[in-house]
Amino acid sequence: xxxxxxxxxxxxxxxxxxxxxxxxxxxxxxxxxxxxxxxxxxxxxxxxxxxxxxxxxxxxxxxxxxxxxxxxxxxxxxxxxxxxxxxxxxxxxxxxxxxxxxxxxxxxxxxxxxxxxxxxxxxxxxxxxxxxxxxxxxxxxxxxxxxxxxxxxxxxxxxxxxxxxxxxxxxxxxxxxx
Amino acid sequence: xxxxxxxxxxxxxxxxxxxxxxxxxxxxxxxxxxxxxxxxxxxxxxxxxxxxxxxxxxxxxxxxxxxxxxxxxxxxxxxxxxxxxxxxxxxxxxxxxxxxxxxxxxxxxxxxxxxxxxxxxxxxxxxxxxxxxxxxxxxx
Numbered sequence: 016x017x018x019x020x021x022x023x024x025x026x027x028x029x030x031x032x033x034x035x036x037x038x039x040x041x042x043x044x045x046x047x048x049x050x051x052x053x054x055x056x057x058x059x060x061x062x063x064x065x066x067x068x069x070x071x072x073x074x075x076x077x078x079x080x081x082x083x084x085x086x087x088x089x090x091x092x093x094x095x096x097x098x099x100x101x102x103x104x105x106x107x108x109x110x111x112x113x114x115x116x117x118x119x120x121x122x123x124x125x126x127x128x129x130x131x132x133x134x135x136x137x138x139x140x141x142x143x144x145x146x147x148x149x150x151x152x153x154x155x156x157x158x159x160x161x162x163x164x165x166x167x168x169x170x171x172x173x174x175x176x177x178x179x180x181x182x183x184x185x186x187x188x189x190x191x192x193x
Numbered sequence: 194x195x196x197x198x199x200x201x202x203x204x205x206x207x208x209x210x211x212x213x214x215x216x217x218x219x220x221x222x223x224x225x226x227x228x229x230x231x232x233x234x235x236x237x238x239x240x241x242x243x244x245x246x247x248x249x250x251x252x253x254x255x256x257x258x259x260x261x262x263x264x265x266x267x268x269x270x271x272x273x274x275x276x277x278x279x280x281x282x283x284x285x286x287x288x289x290x291x292x293x294x295x296x297x298x299x300x301x302x303x304x305x306x307x308x309x310x311x312x313x314x315x316x317x318x319x320x321x322x323x324x325x326x327x328x329x330x331x332x333x
Contacts, residue, residue, distance in 0.1 A: 116235055119226045132221050162226050162264070186221060186230070193222040 084149035088133050090122035091153045093165035094181040097138050099147030104183055111140035111179045114169040118162060119186070120154040121193045132187040137178055139170035144180040154192070216274070216281035223268045223278070232286040247283045247291020252324040257306045258317060260298070266310035272300040275307065 079086040081104040082096060088104065089096070101108035114137045121130040156163035170178045221230075228234050232242035249255030259279055260266060268275060276298035284292045311317050 115229060116239070117226045119222055121222070132218060134226070160267070160269075162223065163269070186225075187218060189218045189222065190215070193218075 082147060084147070084151060087124050088122050088131065088183040088185065089149055090151055091120045091133070091155055091165055092135060092149050092151055092181055092183060093155070094135075094137070094149070094178070095144040096147040096149055097144075097180040097182045100138075100144035100180040102138065102180065102182065107136075107138035107182060108140070108144070108180060111138040112176070113137075113182065114139055116169050116171075118165060118167065118169065120163070121189050121191075122153070122183075123192070130189045130192050131185045132189050132193075134184045134186050135165065135169075136182050136184060137169040138180045138182065139176040140179040141177060143178060216277040219270060219274055219278045220281060220285075223270060224264065224282075227264070232282075242282065242286040244286070244288045246286045247288050247295070248325050249321060250283070250291050250295070252321060252328060254317075254324075255321055257302075258321055260303050260306040261309060261311050261317075262314055263310055266307040272304040272307070276300050276303045279303075 081098045084092070084096070086104070096104070097107055098104045102111070107113045117134045117136045119132060119134045122133050123130050152165065154163065155165045158164045158166055161167060168178050170176045227239045228242060229239075232246070234241045246259070249258055260275070265275060265279070270278060280295060280297045283295050
């Protein structure tokens with residue numbers, strides 16, 4: 016451990032000796048100014064797209080229709096699309112409540128090729144939506160592996176609450192299909 | 194030249210920290226659906242992990258319990274990755290003392306225990322919880 020300490024101490028001293036502090040300030044100032052000015056360049060503006068929400072892929076990229084079963088993030092959905100029932104692909108229709116318990120898998124976004132971690136939360140309310148039924152079962156497993164089965168009604172646990180529809184919320188990025 | 198090597202060493206340190214997010218994604222994919230992102234679970238159905246998960250390590254049988262519960266033992270993770278997720282969960286959900294004293298799970302011990310998942314997990318759980326209570330009672 017002390018050898019590691021000594022090694023880092025020596026490295027830090029060499030860094031301090033070998034660099035000019037004023038030179039560093041000048042360099043840092045130029046960097047800050049440069050970063051601030053970069054979006055003003057026409058070339059940067061041409062490439063400017065809306066920033067995605069944390070964990071979400073870029074919403075400005077045309078990757079499909081969230082009301083269509085073929086939309087990439089519905090790769091393992093089994094149910095009615097909340098976006099067809101008065102909600103969106105990320106929020107439940109008014110009058111329904113999102114189940115906290117859910118099943119989670121990954122879907123590959125065709126635009127950036129990344130495997131996003133998607134949570135399929137059921138919207139629970141007084142009636143079933145009945146529109147835009149989608150059944151895509153990538154990664155779906157039989158019910159004896161309950162945490163990977165989309166056949167389960169995740170509105171369970173709340174008495175008298177009926178399955179209405181399903182959302183697909185991106186909660187992270189995985190390095191592999193899961 | 195040497196200052197670049199020092200910078201490179203720091204860069205490597207940061208790279209190593211960034212890789213540590215893998216167990217978090219495994220937790221998302223294998224556990225979070227029921228245990229939820231913050232470990233709070235569902236009252237009466239899914240145990241709350243916050244401030245309680247690591248307590249099992251302090252009583253006999255607790256260390257293997259966390260591996261032999263159905264969700265862990267029957268998950269699709271390799272022994273190595275299950276060990277990493279358990280370590281991550283104990284550090285994430287605490288309690289802090291347990292996280293500080295944590296002896297990381299080894300893949301071999303995980304392999305041995307998960308081959309014997311509990312059939313009656315509730316019975317074992319009640320027994321362990323009473324041991325945990327008995328252990329913390331005198332200090333009150």
